[in-house]
Amino acid sequence: MRNLEKRDYDAVVVGSGPNGLGAAITLQQAGLSVLVIEGKDTIGGGLRSAELTLPGFVHDICSAIHPLAAESPLFKALPLQEHGLEYITPPVSAAHPFDNGTAAVLKKSVAETARLLGADEESYLQLIKPLVSDWPRIAPSTLGPLTFPNHPFAMARFGLNALTSAELLAKMRFETMEARGLWAGMAAHSIQPLSNITTSAIGLVLMAVGHLRGWPVPKGGSQSIANALASYFVSLGGKIETGTYIQSLQQLPSSHAVLFDVTPKQLLQIAGHKFSSLYQWQLRNYRYGMGVFKIDWALDGPIPFTAEGCREAGTIHIGNTLEEIAASESITAAGLHPEKPFVLLAQQSLFDSSRAPDGKHTAWAYCHVPNGSQADMTSAIEQQVERFAPGFRDRILERHTLNTLQMETYNPNYIGGDINGGIIDIGQLFTRPALRPSPYRTSAKGLYICSSSTPPGGGVHGMCGYHAASRALKDIFGLKPLSLK
Template sequence: MEYSSKEYDVCVIGSGPNGLSAAALFASSGYSVLVLEASDTIGGGVRSKELTLPGFLHDVCSAAHPMGILSPFLKTLPLDKHGLEWIEPPASVAHPLDGERAVLLKLSLEETAEDLGIDRKAYHNLLSPFLKNPEGLISDALAPLGIPKHPFLLARFGLSGIRSAESIANGSFKGERAKALFAGCAGHSILPLNRALTGALGLLFSITGHTKSWPVVAGGSQMIAKSLESYLKTLNVEIKTSQRVESLRQLPKTRAVIFDTSPDQLATLGEGALSSSYIKRIKSYRYGPGVFKMDWALDGPIPWSDPRCLEASTVHLGGKFSEIAASEADVWKGKHPEKPYMLVVQQSQFDRKRAPQGKHTGYAYCHVPAGSDLDLTDVLEKQIERFAPGFKDRILARHAMKTEDFYRYNSNYVGGAITGGVADLTQAFFRPIARINPYGTPNPHLYICSASTPPGGGVHGMCGYHAAKSVLKKIHTLKPVRYN
């Protein structure tokens, strides 16, 4: 390994958005940085491949990026000059319902509320206080515990968000349309909707949809990583792919090593460099349910019963609030729902370079028990067919990923969990374990910056940004070391 004889200020293990964001902050602060990636391409959860047929470009993991376009750190970087182009659709979310028009989450609060009938005023009253300064709220929400920049706004959000999605929906709305829309947003929590904090995800994703339309990325989600890579090269950051780190002894002399990995990997690599008590604690970290994902090459757009669904980048499937709640509760009981809550993303509807002319890509996943090995192809296709009759007739080819495929694709996805671990009351704020500095370890040279740290899952780079900030406070006191 040609880098092993060199000396760097920082070594970043893993090149997901958090690792690359950490590298960007270190390098822009004047420190030399080496990034090591086990795969042959960088990106972690933001890679794109021809998974089905030639000419059909699919996002392997993340597909729509509400937190990416609103990321307080990523938007400060000149990524547009390095190839990143956000494509914003007319609507962020469509939520089909049986026998009636779909509900659309649009940029306009008034336009969205107007479509909710009896709950028009209630929906407006619930969200309008947070839309006076949504980007300030999002910045505080995507930060570790500390002194917020907008304390009163965050406090108001916290008082509502600590409740369950079920409590907010039933307490705020009378009709099924508003409840269903809120359930779809809250489902991103990957928790039963009667659990505390699921309300926060429902509110946060609703707020993002009224701040920026949930975008897809021109040329595939991979362009997020590629634009960061291009920018990092201007800062002289070295990035090495196909470099799986199996021991700290492989690393060059550095002041700090920062892991964009799961806590499990940190525990394994940290043997001998971390206390046994710390390793024991992070090995007890809970990852939660996994996902089963499908990609399709399609002979046309998805034939939704309500064609307005084609206006949205993301479609939440699952029907009424009660159905979605039952689906998510089943997953936590170790069951596979027959009619699961699903997230469908329609990238080729807005980025026509994703598929040959006249053709389209399809993308969908549902939550499943951790480690599930069931093939749910028929289940997912039936659920889409429920709201889009004739969907199966448009399938040219399909590609499925079970939980073990996700873990093989990215060893951060333990048990197929794609968002860095359970974000309930005990792990949402204190992840991977309770420490004053959640990114630090007992070894002053070793840190973690993955989605298993605050603020958690999503393509926003804020875990890496905040982790790097914590390292920068003391890096000048750290002498370069080599692990022998």
């Protein structure tokens, strides 16, 4: 380690979301003294859980199902089980119901998932089987900044499909309603029109990790992931302070490096005066994507889905056909509100009894809306659920909703309700938040950005934090992080 003058801390991390905690752990593991400062009274960012509706009903405020957390190279390298984290894996990762009463399903078995797609069985196998085989080798490159990959041929196989639009890939690969619908629901996690290039990337990743690990639910709520990360960090000697919202660099104790788990808008507010005019311009022109309208329900019983596969799934993609989902996402991106929105729904209490009182259940859902929308999408979402689960409304005991502005109040990183830290289209896939040799470095020495506004973007994986911390370790301290397999 380089001989540096004494400061209050070696590094300070602003924000305790999964990326902030990932950065803090990476720095602390290298032997530094690290402080995490969180603006809210509880840690976690998008990993918080609370009784939002009725006593005894535990709801995930933002993230709910965690395929990327379970397969994150960083999180897999940490002893999080020893710090209370337990995953529960539903038998069906995701189900996609249709108006005819059937559903396409993503199961852990590639062969079984493919067989249930009928005429598209072979096409599915040709697309997904090589990716599942390659994923352990390409995950570190996929979940990181743009660099020359360690396994270039495997990465090229992934990239050829990932860079296409979801609509084009479906046209080239699938002919059945089942395969096309299942694919559309996966790709719609990209939160942009399915006609955009690169929208296939997130769908392919979600399918691959689903086959390798499933889409697990953290027992007790998503807060359990944050608590385990924080517990491990503190066990290494790290320190966490909550209830201090940082608006100025002057609020921070002295340190050699500051890593910000914030988006460009807040970064400009906090430290913009330190940046070059070019970097300021790049941050001001950073683009945020569609927002979300979120509902949590306390239910008198499980959701009565018609399709059996939906009753075994942790996640339900509600949108019927590819064409309907594509239209919904296109309408939303144009600044309008579709009558039949694409809905992502999770039913954690079916598999985790700690989420609700005996015999009762919780459910979690959101739809995409224009950034900053204040429209109440409660009726539209509930109509979509009722469409595939007649009698659903009769089981609602209480509901809790959040529009885009309320989402941003809950977590200031959700600008206009954008939970991905900025749109992840081709213009911001690898250059988020600015075109620089390292996306994690700002133009000011010692200041770094480690949020989902950096590669690889949104999702609970901590890899943005790991890569930002790795950059700071090399730049400031002359150290290397612990390597990830």
